[in-house]
Amino acid sequence: MRRPTLLMKNERNDDLHRRMSRTMPKGLTMATIAVRARPYLHAIGVFVLVRLTGLVLLAILAGNRHRELFDVLKSWDGDWYLAIAENGYDNVPPRFVDAGGQRTPTTPLAFFPLYPTLIRVVAPITGSDSATAALLVSLIAGCVAAAGILRVARVIDPRPKTGLLLIALWGGAPMAITLSMAYTEALFTALAAWALVGVLERNWLLAGVCTAFAGLVRPSASVLVGTVALAAIVAVFRAGKTWQAMVCAVLSPVGLFGWWGYVAKRTGSLTGWFDIQRQGWFSYFDGGQQTVRFFGDIIDTGNSVMETVTMLLVIAAVVLTILIISARIPWPLWLYGGGTVLMVLVTAGITYSKARFLIPAFPLLIPVARGLANRKRHTMIAATIAYVLFGSWFSAYSLTGWTLAI
Template sequence: MAAFGLIRAFDALIIILASHDQMALTSGSNPGMFVYQDLPPDPGYFGVIINWDGQWYEYIAAEGYPGAGAAGTATGSNPDPYWAWAFPPLFPMAVRAVMLMSGLSMPVAATALNLLFGAAAMIVFYRLVERTGGVALGVSAVLLTSCFIGAPILQMAYSESLALLLLVSTLWAIEGRHYLSAASLTALLAFTRLITVPLTVVCALLFASIAWRRGARLSRRDALGLAAVGVIGIVGIWLWSGMAAHLQSTSAAASKRTSSGSMLNLGWFGHSVRDGNWPFAVTLAILVLILFAISRNRWTDDWPHTLRSWLWVYPTFLLAATGMSGGILRYLALCPSVALLPAASRGIFTPRNRVLVVTAACVLGLALQVYYIDKFLVVSPGTFMP
């Protein structure tokens, strides 16, 4: 947890320095970006962390979700407030509760919550990995996840910190066969980030693994427990969108804001194929196969089963269900298995050399975080949307 705090402090310093390059943000100043709160140039740390989707989360935390007749009341280059329904409620409502109870501003409340969520996630993640891989691998897991290129998003006014906490807690509960807890956590995750479908695949793979090891003697408890978590994972992708459609009482056009039908476009794979860029599509498929091979290799024998599966299942889900954009870097912040890859060296390196590899990966990760903050999180000419 101390390492996580120090790295977040390092990122805070980089954000403060990089904020000098941020331009003023006003309604309509940056096409494609919603602006709820106008920001001056060089807005400092608390201005940068509410960039991009942070503006939507601030809108929801401050005003709640729009009801009927709210069209046109929001500001920004896209003035339709019904886009707020695309953001699941658990994180912004938690921030709203802290704001109401403490009187803190949204950026401060979001920072405090996300640092707590992130620290708790590191503790749970350490326990998850340490259970099978020992202390050294557990420490490596925390360091590598904290130094991952997309990790600065964990202190932005985004839902990733809470989602990471719920995700690793779910994996920990599944590994410990605490299926009621796993099912409850999966349901909460469905109201934080729409990433529950991969958990269904993880449960199916674990089911198959247990059945293979025990033959036909798979216990009823394991079968029913994994099935329950898997069903919630599938249903979870529609839980928020269905509830939002019911609560909106608006036009059909507004309900599309929360539709999960965009997954039918097959994300990066579909975009590449439709553009005729078959080499890129094949490259993506090969990348997934490499991750799958690593997950089945002896290099990751000391990883928890669920974490090995998540290594290739979640990236496959991202490539098939998200649009082609730089946002993939922050989405991968919810794939700690990828961050842990430099430590996937069982039987290859000596313990001492493994430490050197992890250290080098952390240094490289911190350097990439500086680039990520400057080019993705800070809004200036030539930046990319995270």
């Protein structure tokens, strides 16, 4: 009697699947329904999987050069943030110097305060040391950023796979290893993504608060501040006296201007922070002269893989900027993405850092994600895997095979 019962049960299940297939919109699969049921969980899952791929490749290359993975993940700027988190700005050990090998009492003020503050808060809560807390902050921020990017993508394309592809492309981009390091890329992208969500969904308080905090993370927040504040001002003029948008416009620059003002007071100069950057890290506005010279040198000599790929990535970013402007996506997205590219182009500094400065500009990848989503499944998967593997390899190489700062 058990076999007929099982057969009847299977027939009922088959009938249920047939009825669901008939009632489903065309092109909607069970996998799509699952993603829509738990969208943020899938977004975080994709991000974590891509970042694990990058960490595995980094561990392999680091092992080949007899370096500890944990030490690599907190190198360069990471050491500075950990020193600030552990000692405060006034007590950073003297061994920490700027890119020119110099050190003044105000040198640590080049680094913005929110990330080291979060490290200091998380470390005692988790019972971990500062380095572990820093990596944990980056991981959590990366997951929050993935959720925000998915939310932004839904405004552009309601298909879940487009958003998941955008997350994979962002998380697997060349130099995206910084999302898993004691660096600020993950934290800043999380705040930028949710600020843009606030703009797109007219949640002006969310946009203003996220932008204000982003201004305490890194100087590239100036592009985000300009984008969000402009969008809020436009909303005020179009919709009349919308108090939330007015608050957003006022709130957006508070973090960035507040930190610059604090550094100005500490240094006794209105341009204090900019002076520290110029003298210590050779970073200043030059209208793109250094970028042009850098490109010319690479085209002429092709000195290294790091330099050549960095040049190609910047060129690709310019091309993608043109594509997103012509793709008819909401203007705050292309203004933020394109503005980030423009800042990278016209700012002098450590040229090898240009690739990682582009990581928070995730809207640039929207045309690529859309294009992949329109391809056959096997083509989409193969292309995404190839992209992630290349990005992960280049990221690992930049930290283990390249000897200069990123």
